[in-house]
Amino acid sequence: MSDIINKKELFNNHPLQGREALFIIKIGGNIIDDENKLASFIQSFIAIQGNKILIHGGGKLATKLAKELNVEQQMIDGRRITDSETLKIVTMVYAGYINKNIVAKLQSHNCNAVGLTGADGNIIKAHKRPLKNGIDYGYVGDVDEVNTLFIQNLLQQKIAVVLAPITVDDKGQLLNTNADTIAQETAKAMSKLYNVTLIYSFEKAGVLLDVNNESTVIKSINPEFYSQLKKEKKIFEGMIPKLDNAFEALQSGVNKVIIGKAEELQNLIDGKSGTSIMQ
Amino acid sequence: MSDIINKKELFNNHPLQGREALFIIKIGGNIIDDENKLASFIQSFIAIQGNKILIHGGGKLATKLAKELNVEQQMIDGRRITDSETLKIVTMVYAGYINKNIVAKLQSHNCNAVGLTGADGNIIKAHKRPLKNGIDYGYVGDVDEVNTLFIQNLLQQKIAVVLAPITVDDKGQLLNTNADTIAQETAKAMSKLYNVTLIYSFEKAGVLLDVNNESTVIKSINPEFYSQLKKEKKIFEGMIPKLDNAFEALQSGVNKVIIGKAEELQNLIDGKSGTSIMQ
Numbered sequence: 001m002s003d004i005i006n007k008k009e010l011f012n013n014h015p016l017q018g019r020e021a022l023f024i025i026k027i028g029g030n031i032i033d034d035e036n037k038l039a040s041f042i043q044s045f046i047a048i049q050g051n052k053i054l055i056h057g058g059g060k061l062a063t064k065l066a067k068e069l070n071v072e073q074q075m076i077d078g079r080r081i082t083d084s085e086t087l088k089i090v091t092m093v094y095a096g097y098i099n100k101n102i103v104a105k106l107q108s109h110n111c112n113a114v115g116l117t118g119a120d121g122n123i124i125k126a127h128k129r130p131l132k133n134g135i136d137y138g139y140v141g142d143v144d145e146v147n148t149l150f151i152q153n154l155l156q157q158k159i160a161v162v163l164a165p166i167t168v169d170d171k172g173q174l175l176n177t178n179a180d181t182i183a184q185e186t187a188k189a190m191s192k193l194y195n196v197t198l199i200y201s202f203e204k205a206g207v208l209l210d211v212n213n214e215s216t217v218i219k220s221i222n223p224e225f226y227s228q229l230k231k232e233k234k235i236f237e238g239m240i241p242k243l244d245n246a247f248e249a250l251q252s253g254v255n256k257v258i259i260g261k262a263e264e265l266q267n268l269i270d271g272k273s274g275t276s277i278m279q
Numbered sequence: 280m281s282d283i284i285n286k287k288e289l290f291n292n293h294p295l296q297g298r299e300a301l302f303i304i305k306i307g308g309n310i311i312d313d314e315n316k317l318a319s320f321i322q323s324f325i326a327i328q329g330n331k332i333l334i335h336g337g338g339k340l341a342t343k344l345a346k347e348l349n350v351e352q353q354m355i356d357g358r359r360i361t362d363s364e365t366l367k368i369v370t371m372v373y374a375g376y377i378n379k380n381i382v383a384k385l386q387s388h389n390c391n392a393v394g395l396t397g398a399d400g401n402i403i404k405a406h407k408r409p410l411k412n413g414i415d416y417g418y419v420g421d422v423d424e425v426n427t428l429f430i431q432n433l434l435q436q437k438i439a440v441v442l443a444p445i446t447v448d449d450k451g452q453l454l455n456t457n458a459d460t461i462a463q464e465t466a467k468a469m470s471k472l473y474n475v476t477l478i479y480s481f482e483k484a485g486v487l488l489d490v491n492n493e494s495t496v497i498k499s500i501n502p503e504f505y506s507q508l509k510k511e512k513k514i515f516e517g518m519i520p521k522l523d524n525a526f527e528a529l530q531s532g533v534n535k536v537i538i539g540k541a542e543e544l545q546n547l548i549d550g551k552s553g554t555s556i557m558q
Contacts, residue, residue: 069347088376096375097367100445100453104398108451114399119383121393121438153436157429159400166379172387174379 022051022155022194023269026183028202029059031262032098037203040263042102046111047266051155051194053186054113055163056102057179062086062093078238082138082176090176091117094164102162113160118143118167119174121150124182126167126175141167141175143182146189184245191253197269198254200242201262206275207243211236217260220276223247246277301330301434301473302548305462307481308338310541311377316482319542321381325390326545330434330473332465333392334442335381336458341365341372357517361417361455369455373443381441392439397422397446398453400429403461405446405454420446420454422461425468463524470532476548477533479521480541485554486522490515496539499555502526525556 025045031037045054062080066073066089074081082090099115106113118124118141126141154161163186165179180200187198206217221229226243229235235243239259246257260267260274268274304324310316324333341359345352345368353360361369378394385392397403397420405420433440442465444458459479466477485496500508505522508514514522518538525536539546539553547553 091379092371092375094375095379096371096373100370100374100396100398103396104447104451104453106451107398107401107447108449112401114395116393116399117379117382119379119386119394122386122391150436153432157432168383168386170387172383172385174383 019193019195020051022053022190022196023048023199023265024053024055024183024187024190024196025199025201025265026055026180027057027262028200029057030203031201032056032059033061037262038102039105041201041265042105042109044263044265045160046106046109048269053151053155053161053163053190054102055165055179055183055186056094056098057165058090058094058098061098062090065089065093076135076137079137079140079178080176081136082140084139087139087174087176091166091174095166099162099164106160106162111160112158113162114154115162115164117164117174118177118182121147122168123147123150123163124167124177124185125170126177127169128173128175139173139175141169141177143167143177143185146186148189148193151186151190152193180242180245184249187249187254188252191255196254197256197258198246198249199265199268199274200246200257200259201265201268202259204261205273206260207239208236209234217273218275220278222278243277247279250277250279298472298474299330301332301469301475302327302478302544303332303334303462303466303469303475304478304480304544305334305459306336306541307479308336309482310480311335311338312340316541317381318384320480320544321384321388323542323544324439325385325388327548332430332434332440332442332469333381334444334458334462334465335373335377336444337369337373337377340377341369344368344372355414355416358416358419358457359455360415361419363418366418366453366455370445370453374445378441378443385439385441390439391437392441393433394441394443396443396453397456397461400426401447402426402429402442403446403456403464404449405456406448407452407454418452418454420448420456422446422456422464425465427468427472430465430469431472459521459524463528466528466533467531470534475533476535476537477525477528478544478547478553479525479536479538480544480547481538483540484552485539486518487515488513496552497554499557501557522556526558529556529558 071085095117103113103115125145129137129140165177167175167177205214209216257277258268258274350364374396382392382394404424408416408419444456444461446454446456484493488495536556537547537553
């Protein structure tokens, strides 16, 4: 009897013990733009056993549609200034075209999936970003809260959740939201219920020392090594926000963050490829 | 004791007794196209207590976008021939722009809602329509099956379901599907679990004897009266498929079908306005 109690105490003392695993996978824009890479990614996603969430952006498709519709696009530091016409475009492309095509492909491989935005089931509440350094980003959302219980309900039904990076504020205004941020905030919130692995998957094999040489993958990065790499300017600039997000996610309860190739998800999970971010 | 058993028998013998009510509301295209009418409809939808499903099409927005993108549209008998470019457009407009804007507006009024296509949770399986009278409708779906259990799960969480008329076949091909048909098939399938009222809501006060006179609403139509009205050519041609569908739905277990004004849903339900279709 006392043995049972001791085991129970041990169980309760370890925060991740006994929790189910959840894989949250952000897919990069260059994968979405390439039909063959997207198909390989989907095979790789389907092969993951257990609870999983896929988060996608829109690649270049929103930019392409904006051009066809003569809606001028303004980017500042890689972020899209979202006026009302651009919001309409990203809502159509992200929540409509890309989201539903991914869901349909998953269904055809017997992977039950539901595609959602932050508005659906109030999954992700956000607010319109206030002026930053005098820049008005327009209809861009900063995340306030993730509704973990509704997501958990879907996962418990063995449904994969496919999230488009559109959120909503409390006045019913849709907002364009960075997909990396959605992945990070979802991972942080869900780590209260699951043992979460957050994967940023893209076209490269991981974080590279030489951005043109796939064999220079850094196997693991901890905060000290990261400081050193940044100091020596050995980190590709586009990778810095991803890594900053990764460390913040780990500090907020996410178990593991991995960066690597979209077609090799199981290898990333098994530690056979990619870059692991460690505390 | 025997009294209790008798009551139970009575209960089981009546197919609708004890089942919860479910309101399935199809919203007409002219309402979607008009911002003020859409806002009134949404207020009216929110006011309905209990289980509810909203089914929308795309109004003229898909046609407008196709024009802007120089994608030629071909209509035969009011049905859109759906080539791959048109499929992309309707997926963007129906599943993206319209669906998510409706969901966001519902959320802002504290009506929890989830927007879905047939692909999500495999809610509506379909097949590509075969050639009909030599006409190839393209990527158009005919409904095979409605996944009632997933919809029921959402309704049990007090979530309103908002359905866009896009379905999927077993190969993962998205298909453009008539919204009236989706409403009818969903109503038929859900009537195995609920006491279903199916409402076709639009800009008119009901089925009119004189299409230009709102005061000529026919209060109720049964099959005999319908035959007579058709024979005397007193039914507006566009209304015939809706009425045919309504009678078929009633024969398949739907409890009640009502046709009437989108802004007056509660009055339609209470029998204070609109046209009731009866067996």
